[in-house]
Amino acid sequence: MSRNKSKGTKTSSFGTPGRISHDASPFYSSRLYQGQQREITPRHPENLIPEEGLNCLHLKSSRDMSEIPDYSVHLMVTSPPYNVQKEYDEDLTLEEYLNLLHVVFKETYRVLVTGGRACINVANLGRKPYLPLHALIIQDMLEIGFLMRGEIIWDKAASASPSTAWGSWQSASNPVLRDVHEYILVFSKESFSRKSDVKEDTIERESFLEWTKSIWTFPAVSAKRIGHPAPFPEELPRRLIDLYTFKNDVVLDPFCGSGTTCLAAFRLGRQYIGYEVNPQYKKLAEERLGDASEGDLLGQIAADIT
Numbered sequence: 001m002s003r004n005k006s007k008g009t010k011t012s013s014f015g016t017p018g019r020i021s022h023d024a025s026p027f028y029s030s031r032l033y034q035g036q037q038r039e040i041t042p043r044h045p046e047n048l049i050p051e052e053g054l055n056c057l058h059l060k061s062s063r064d065m066s067e068i069p070d071y072s073v074h075l076m077v078t079s080p081p082y083n084v085q086k087e088y089d090e091d092l093t094l095e096e097y098l099n100l101l102h103v104v105f106k107e108t109y110r111v112l113v114t115g116g117r118a119c120i121n122v123a124n125l126g127r128k129p130y131l132p133l134h135a136l137i138i139q140d141m142l143e144i145g146f147l148m149r150g151e152i153i154w155d156k157a158a159s160a161s162p163s164t165a166w167g168s169w170q171s172a173s174n175p176v177l178r179d180v181h182e183y184i185l186v187f188s189k190e191s192f193s194r195k196s197d198v199k200e201d202t203i204e205r206e207s208f209l210e211w212t213k214s215i216w217t218f219p220a221v222s223a224k225r226i227g228h229p230a231p232f233p234e235e236l237p238r239r240l241i242d243l244y245t246f247k248n249d250v251v252l253d254p255f256c257g258s259g260t261t262c263l264a265a266f267r268l269g270r271q272y273i274g275y276e277v278n279p280q281y282k283k284l285a286e287e288r289l290g291d292a293s294e295g296d297l298l299g300q301i302a303a304d305i306t
Contacts, residue, residue, distance in 0.1 A: 030215070054250065073250045113189070115191040152186065154183070156181060172211055199246035241264055248270065
C-alpha cells in the first residue's frame with residue numbers, strides 16, 4: 001500500500017513569481033550573508049525601571065543615560081539634530097557630529113532589551129557634495145552591533161516645501177534634485193523578535209497592513225505651530241510606537257526636542273523617557289505633555305459622567 005508523502009518545499013528563486021513556502025534558510029546561509037550580523041541567543045532578561053524614572057524628561061545630554069538600567073527600554077524613536085546651523089545646533093564637523101551620534105546610539109544599545117527596536121528619522125543634506133547621512137548612520141549602527149530591519153521612506157508630499165534651487169533651469173548643465181522625502185531607519189538589538197507573552201498589542205489590522213509597507217505618506221508639521229525649528233509630526237512616532245511596541249512598554253527619545261515622541265507614547269498608553277539639552281525646548285515638551293494629561297483627565301471625567 002503506497003503512502004502519499006508531502007514533498008518538502010523551499011523559497012522560490014529570486015525573480016520568479018510567487019513563493020511556495022516561507023523557508024528562507026538557504027538564502028540566509030548563502031555566501032551573500034556571510035559576515036553579516038546574526039541574532040544572539042539566549043535572550044537577556046529585561047530589567048525594570050523604577051517608577052520615578054518613568055514618564056520624565058532629563059535636562060542633560062543623552063551621551064550619558066546612566067539613569068536607565070541595561071536591558072530596560074523597548075523602543076527608541078528619535079530625530080537627531082541636523083547640525084545645519086539652526087538656532088539649536090552646534091557647529092560640528094561631520095566627524096564630530098557622527099561621533100556624537102555614535103556615543104548616544106551606543107548608550108541606546110545598552111539600555112534596549114533583547115529584540116528592542118531603534119528608529120531614526122534623518123534627512124540627507126547639501127548638494128555640493130550631497131551628504132548621505134542615512135548611509136553614514138546605517139554603517140555606524142551596524143558597527144555598534146545593531147541588526148538592521150529596513151528603512152522607511154517618509155514621503156512628505158505637498159507639505160515638503162522643496163527648495164527652489166533647481167540648479168540650471170531646464171538645462172542638463174547642472175539640474176539639482178530637490179528632496180521631498182526623509183528616511184526612517186529601523187534596527188533591533190540582538191534579535192529581530194520580542195517575547196510577546198502577557199503583552200498587549202494595540203495596532204489595528206488596517207494600520208498593520210499599511211504601516212508594514214516601506215513608504216509612508218503624511219504631511220510635515222509647521223515649526224511655527226509647534227514652537228521648535230525642526231519638529232516632526234506626531235504621526236511619525238505614533239506609527240512606530242504602535243507597530244513596534246506593546247502597551248505599557250518604555251519608549252526613549254534621546255534628542256527629545258519639543259517632546260513629540262514622548263507625547264505619542266503617552267497617548268498610546270506607553271511609558272516615556274526623554275533627554276534634551278535646551279531648557280526652552282524641555283519646558284515646551286513638558287507643557288505639551290501637561291496639556292495632553294489634562295485633556296486625558298477631562299475626557300475621562302466626561303466619560304464617567306455619561
